Amino acid sequence: xxxxxxxxxxxxxxxxxxxxxxxxxxxxxxxxxxxxxxxxxxxxxxxxxxxxxxxxxxxxxxxxxxxxxxxxxxxxxxxxxxxxxxxxxxxxxxxxxxxxxxxxxxxxxxxxxxxxxxxxxxxxxxxxxxxxx
Numbered sequence: 001x002x003x004x005x006x007x008x009x010x011x012x013x014x015x016x017x018x019x020x021x022x023x024x025x026x027x028x029x030x031x032x033x034x035x036x037x038x039x040x041x042x043x044x045x046x047x048x049x050x051x052x053x054x055x056x057x058x059x060x061x062x063x064x065x066x067x068x069x070x071x072x073x074x075x076x077x078x079x080x081x082x083x084x085x086x087x088x089x090x091x092x093x094x095x096x097x098x099x100x101x102x103x104x105x106x107x108x109x110x111x112x113x114x115x116x117x118x119x120x121x122x123x124x125x126x127x128x129x130x131x132x133x
Contacts, residue, residue, distance in 0.1 A: 003033035011098070014083075021097055028079075028098040028105075035075040035109040040068045062123050070119065071112035078108015 008029035012018050016025045043064045044050040053059045060066040082104020085095055094100065 003037040004030045007032040007036075011101075016097060024098050028101055031102055032075065032079055032105055035105060036072040040072060043068055062120065062127070066119060066123075067113070067116040070116040071109055074112030074115065075105050075109035078111065079105035081108070 004026065006029070008026050011025050011028055016028075018025075040051065040054070044054065054065050054069050055072075060069040079101045082101040085100050086097065088095065
């Protein structure tokens with residue numbers, strides 16, 4: 001719930017309508033929290049040092065931590081990229097707030113999952129080649 005409120009405030013600070021579409025902005029914050037924060041809570045828990053290690057110092061271990069790191073960052077970037085079509089003057093229904101940001105968030109999250117799966121396969125094969133037997 002705290003992450004949802006945090007992303008709601010961030011969206012408003014980035015220019016989301018505050019009074020008109022408050023429920024849509026809140027739902028966008030909930031979606032962003034569920035793709036960027038919730039998987040980390042399931043694996044890392046509430047240990048702040050683990051969160052700092054995984055996200056700040058790029059010290060994610062090979063496995064679930066690297067999947068969490070890549071998918072969380074890509075979902076946030078996807079939501080940000082999803083905001084690009086909103087100011088275009090095409091007047092389409094899909095350009096309304098927060099449709100493009102939500103689609104961008106989900107596409108970014110799925111892209112992050114694919115990238116992290118490829119990353120895991122490549123790193124695992126590299127470690128297996130260099131393993132001393």
